[in-house]
Amino acid sequence: MNMYAYIFRRLLYVIPVLLGVCLVIFVLFNLVAPDPAFTLLGKHATQLQIAELHHELGMDRPYWVQYFDTVKTAFTFDFGYSWTSKQNIWEMIKAGAGPSLSITGPLFVIENIFAISLALLVAFYRGKLVDKIVLVLSIAGMSIPSLAVVLFGQWFFGYKLGIFEISGYERGFPQFVPYVILPIILYVFISFGGETRFYRTVILDEAYQDYVRTARSKGISELRVMFKHVLKNSMIPILTQIIIQIPTLILGLLFAESFFSIPGLGAMTINAINNSDFPVIKAMTILSAVGFILFGVVTDVLYTVVDPRMKLK
Amino acid sequence: MTSEKILVVKDLVVEFKTDRGTIKAVNGVNFDVFKGKTLGVVGESGSGKSVTALAIMGLIPNPPGRVASGQIHFNGKSLVNIEPAEMRKIRGNKIAMIFQEPMTSLNPVFTIGNQIEEVIELHQPHLSNVERRAKAVDMLRLVGIPSPEKRVAEYPHQLSGGMRQRVMIAIALSCEPDILIADEPTTALDVTIQAQILELMKKLQKELGMGIILITHDLGVVAETCDSVAVMYCGQIVESADVKTLFNHPQHPYTKGLMNSIPSFDSTSGHKKERLQTIEGMVPSLFDLPVGCNFQDRCSSVTEKCRGSQGEPTLMPAKGEGHTVACFNPLS
Incomplete structure (x- = not known):
């Protein structure tokens, strides 16, 4: 069938994209980033020690060999071992995925349901008081720096009121629950504004179309006009916005995990960058590139489900 | 034509609030719709035809619009200030509407x-x-x-x-409605398709016996399909009559102007007889209506009387039964 051919063709794009991603991270790492030997050995390493380490890490080989190595990693997904912790990277990813998903999963669901419902509400009462109140809150959420929100939240809810854990993590359900509540609440506040504004615009774009007038002329209630006719037509931009978030769920929240001392993939990536841990950086970059391509294809396929006019060729 | 009156529109005024002030898109419109008959509502863009239709459907976007005064009675029931839930039972069921843009x-x-x-x-x-x-x-x-x-x-x-x-x-x-409102149903279609759609509406009217309000700017369409006609200009009806009377004896210079704007062909040679006539000038802005008759600046038979001293002309009976015209100096 046509659609499978399309999916296959789209997946072939992974090849040039990965080659490009490899080139970019390789160039950045070798030409821009500091020599990892300094980070790994400290300030007082001798020339000999540095040379030995370079040899051990394979950094004394010609550039093209090293680049080929990177490419090989990208296509085999054999990421090897971390330079700093000497752990197998797949093991590290497995260990970090749980904590990351325990925050990003609920955050993703709550935030999108919250933002879409709120957007439907304000689109329904456009121009009225609710719309204006939500507008003010959204702009506040968008413009207050996220670091300020996090620090205030930790101080107020964690220290002053003492109702949530300020930071830390405990593995296993339900032990982790108290640790993830505060970050989820704060990050819903940080991101709902932009999302709500976006969904509101998308929904209002549809709310003034001719077919909406036709639906009203049938005697349908406003609520049904909104939820049946308008929402289904707004689904394309909404789906795109939602699905493109999924790969970032797996990557974890880069900074939030550090703020809340959560041992997830985001914190792992930040640490790897600080320590010039090239194999870990490589692994996370390649995984996110593949994730974005994969979910791009998923979005395209879902388009054909919501919009009968779409045909994948 | 002793047919059952199913819809009565009386002194209907529809206002819209805008940044530049309140305008009356429909200003004192009266007409009746009879069972099994077609009423044509004719006028240029912005004359208030569609707003009148939306007012009957209860679909005036509010805010900024509202029915400021007047009455709409459907089978004896008032549709102004009716409960929304009650109106939804009528809309699409007893009164249905089709629109100008079939593509969207x-x-x-x-x-x-x-x-x-x-x-x-x-x-x-x-x-x-x-x-x-x-x-x-x-x-x-x-x-x-x-x-x-x-x-x-x-x-x-x-x-x-x-x-x-x-x-x-x-x-x-x-749902076999009593009234079908057709807002320029053929404007966006090819001429051959136009004829088919009008033919279809006529046929279905015979079968189902509904009253039709046909909104159009095309007097040719009116001549073919309507029983009576109301000509609108700047939110008011300026002339109304049954279709034969109107076409044979138009009294308002605007009606006459609209008729002259229909291309006419010599039936033997198929060539155009003369250059197509148009009505000079533009519809005045509803923010800036002239004192006196709204049509004065475009009228060929304008007199001093039209320019203010007597106010606006109102609909007065003219020659012929049921023929009314709002003009100080009607054509004879």
């Missing part, structure tokens, strides 16, 4: 069957799924869509403009 008036993501069934489900909830589908197919057959069993599962984008307008008519008529 159907929802692109639902099948046409689904869109016909939606209105049936709403107003005839006792029907089962199977009966509803059967009725949708019947409606498509009624409006002349070939192989309706197959078409019912198709999406709007798979149909041509003319076919989509037929689907709109099918939706509008599926």
Whole structure:
């Protein structure tokens, strides 16, 4: 069938994209980033020690060999071992995925349901008081720096009121629950504004179309006009916005995990960058590139489900 | 024409609040609609035809618009200040409407069957799924869509403009309304398709006996389909009569102007007889209406009287039964 051919063709794009991603991270790492030997050995390493380490890490080989190595990693997904912790990277990813998903999963669901419902509400009462109140809150959420929100939240809810854990993590359900509540609440506040504004615009774009007038002329209630006719037509931009978030769920929240001392993939990536841990950086970059391509294809396929006019060729 | 009066519109005023002040898009309109008859409402863009229709449907966007005064009576029931839930039972059921833009008036993501069934489900909830589908197919057959069993599962984008307008008519008529409001139903269609759609509406009117309000700017369409005509200008009716009287003895210079704007052809040679005439000037802005008659600046038979001292002309009986005209200096 046509659609499978399309999916296959789209997946072939992974090849040039990965080659490009490899080139970019390789160039950045070798030409821009500091020599990892300094980070790994400290300030007082001798020339000999540095040379030995370079040899051990394979950094004394010609550039093209090293680049080929990177490419090989990208296509085999054999990421090897971390330079700093000497752990197998797949093991590290497995260990970090749980904590990351325990925050990003609920955050993703709550935030999108919250933002879409709120957007439907304000689109329904456009121009009225609710719309204006939500507008003010959204702009506040968008413009207050996220670091300020996090620090205030930790101080107020964690220290002053003492109702949530300020930071830390405990593995296993339900032990982790108290640790993830505060970050989820704060990050819903940080991101709902932009999302709500976006969904509101998308929904209002549809709310003034001719077919909406036709639906009203049938005697349908406003609520049904909104939820049946308008929402289904707004689904394309909404789906795109939602699905493109999924790969970032797996990557974890880069900074939030550090703020809340959560041992997830985001914190792992930040640490790897600080320590010039090239194999870990490589692994996370390649995984996110593949994730974005994969979910791009998923979005395209879902388009054909919501919009009968779409045909994948 | 002793037919049952089903809709009475009396002194209807519709206002819109804008940044530049409040305007009266419809200003004191009166007309009646009779069972099985067609009323044509004619006028240029912005004359208040569509707003009048939306007011009857209770679909004036509020804010900024509202029915400021006047009455709309449908089978003795007032539609002004009616409960929204009550109005929804009438809308699509007793009074239905079709629109100018068949290309965009159907929802692109639902099948046409689904869109016909939606209105049936709403107003005839006792029907089962199977009966509803059967009725949708019947409606498509009624409006002349070939192989309706197959078409019912198709999406709007798979149909041509003319076919989509037929689907709109099918939706509008599926609850057998007493009144069909058709807002420029053929304006966006090819001329050959226009004739088909008008023919279809006439045929269905005979079968179902509904009253039709046909809104158009095309007097040619009016001559072919309507029983009576109301000519609108700047939110007011300036002349109204039965169709024969109006065409044979137009009294308002504006009506005459509209008639002269219809291209005429010599029936023997097929060539145009003369250059097409137009009405000079533009419709005045509703923010800035002249004192006196609204048509004074474009009128060929304007007099001093029209320019203010006597105020606006009101609809007065003219020669011929039921013929009224709002003009200080009507054509003889």
